Amino acid sequence: MQVLRTNGLNFCILLLALVFGHSANSQTLSTEQILEKLRLNAALYPPQDILSTKSLVLLSVPEDDNSSEWRESVDELQQFFAEQGIDAVAYVHQKSLLMLPNQVQPLPNYLANRGIKNIILFYKVSAEGPVFLAFGPHNEKPSLFSQSATFWARTGAELAPILSELDTYFKTGALRRENLLVNDSPEFFGPQLDSDGLTARSIPSNIAKAKVALNKLNVGLYNLAGAQRFSQAMLFNESNYLNKLTDRDQMLQSVGVDSTNTITYLDAPLETNELRRAGYDLVLSYVTTTAEQMVNFFPSKNADYAFEGYQTKFYLSDLRTNTRYIGKEWDANADWQTALFSFLAQIKARMAEAND
Structure with a gap:
């Protein structure tokens, strides 16, 4: 009986080790795995012009992370760039590039x-690491990099050994340095949402009769190479993330078949001019962004923009006046x-008022 108890205990310990071991390593990928997920090829060395041209740093950090947990590594990175002559003119958060759907x-x-x-x-997965650093060519498109582009890349538990390897390589003089004056502090930038048009703190009075378009959510965008794939969710749990996006699109489809509204789900998304020609009055859309960008996109005196991180706001856009309701x-x-x-509840409440 003692043998059985011991064997049973050993089995439980082994099972727990496997479970927790999997959990601990679930956010650890090799350099080769990451490049494969990004649809990129491996380079033996950093780009030849990395010390003589301008670069942009694309950041990927966990959505629920406090900035102080990864900012230290970013500061360390930029100080190294300044010492070596890597002119990183801007740091851009990956998620900020995906504020609007389908683009x-x-x-x-x-x-x-x-x-x-x-x-x-x-990227830095957490305060303890691991980290990933890569250098490669800009494709001069919104996606920032193209499929099969060649990137020098490294992963590690800490940033220091990766920077040490780069330092050793740069000291060989293999690359010509022309960037002599580089900021020693990172500068953060991001896309600017178009703020043209008015913001209305209401739902259109003609909503019960208006023809409203709702474009399909293009989940296929995330199967293409580019900045949209460089997120923690896509790198470490791609199938779950794509399933979540698919679920969202199915919710949008259900809105389109709801007979209590005038919203039409479009399986083939249309541009603004095409929607106008098709007789649509409004488009139901959304933005996912920071409080700072919300202020710019929806200028309003009474809106509560005091929130941390990213939030989503749905709105109706008038195709003729560019008013955002x-x-x-x-x-x-x-x-x-x-x-x-x-937001759908607000639309239905306004429709009920119009029908009274």
């Missing part, structure tokens, strides 16, 4: 016009589904 937001003109030649990819109640939410249902 990767282009860089603002003041960045796009600075002649950025290389993209530097950097955000409803009487400010209902942005960190949960996408909650934000959708809350």
Whole structure:
């Protein structure tokens, strides 16, 4: 009996080790695995012009991380760049490029016009690591890098050994340094949402009769190479993330078949001019962004923009006047589904008022 108890105990210990071991390593990928997920090829060395041209750093950090947990590594990275002559003119959060559905937001003109030649990819999974650093060519498109592009890349538990390897290589003099004056502090930038048009704290009075379009959520965008794939969710849990996006699209489809509204789900998304020609009056859409960007996109005196991280806000866009109708109640939410249902409730309440 003692033998059986011992064997049983050993089995339980082994099982727990496997479970916790899997959990601990679930966010650890090799350099080769990451490049494969990003649809990139491996380079033996950093780009030849990395010390003589301008670069942009694309950051990927956990959505629920406090900035202080990864900012230290970013500061360390930029100090190294300044010492070596890597002119990283901007740090951009990956998620900021995906504020609007079905597209990767282009860089603002003041960045796009600075002649950025290389993209530097950097992620830190948590305060303890691991980290990933890669250098490769900028494709001069919103996606930032193209499929099968060649990137030098390294992963590690800490950033220091990776920087040490780079330092050793740069000291060989293999690369010509022309960047002599580089900032020793990182500068953060991001896309700017178009703020043209008015913001209305209401739902249109003609909503019961208006023809409203709702574009399909393009989940296929995330199967293409580019910045949209460089997120913690896509790197470490791609299937779950794509399933979540598919579930969201199915919710949008259900909105389109709901007979209590005038919203039409479009399986083939249409551009603004095409929607106008098709006779649509409004488009139901959403934005997922920071409080700072919400202020710019929905200028309003009474909206509560005091939130941390990213939230989603649904709105109706008038195709002719470019007015954004955000409803009487400010209902942005960190949960996408909650934000959708809350705004639909405002639409239905306005329709009920119009029918009274």
